Amino acid sequence: MIDALFLTQSPLFRNLDETERAQILIIGRTRPCAAGEVLFREGDSGDGLFIVVKGSVRISKRSATGEEALAVLGPTAFFGEMALIDFSARAADAIANEDSELFFIPLQDLRSLIEAQHRIALKILYSLCEVLAQRLRETNERYMSIFTIAQWGGANPDGPIPVP
Secondary structure (H helix, E strand, O other), X not given: OOOOHHHHHOOOOOOOXXXXXXXXXXXXXXXXXXXXXXXXXXXXXXOEEEEEEEOOEEEEEEXXXXXXXXXXXXXXXXXXXXXXXXXXXXXXXXXXXXXXXXXXXXXXXXXXXXXXXXXXXXXXXXXXXXXXHHHHHHHHHHHHHHXXXXXXXXXXXXXXXXXX
């Protein structure tokens, strides 16, 4: 039996009460992963979301120069959630960064639960919006840092690059 404590600490499920968390535990399953194991590749269909219970997972993109890590996610972090929103293919690769234990929630089962239990749906979707807003703010900050470096970082000895 898995210890449900990780659900109380996960940003996506921390607002659920004990009965609601039990329903999440019923539809999900634990999955051990060895270091270096590919969980999914960019372009794969989004079939569910994962929560890191133990260990860590690397989210990365492949480029001409190799793998570029976007994030390393540790315990209580979740990933693969974009499939819940838009049914799109995976936007990046997910690779076990070390021996890990994950909790996988199949997309169809989660969608069925959300459709049947509106109170759970509201709590999960609100939490998801909070996390996505935070990630967007962080992305904006990174973008502005890169833009500022390109603008003022000495790449152009004649002065700043004109902004269109």
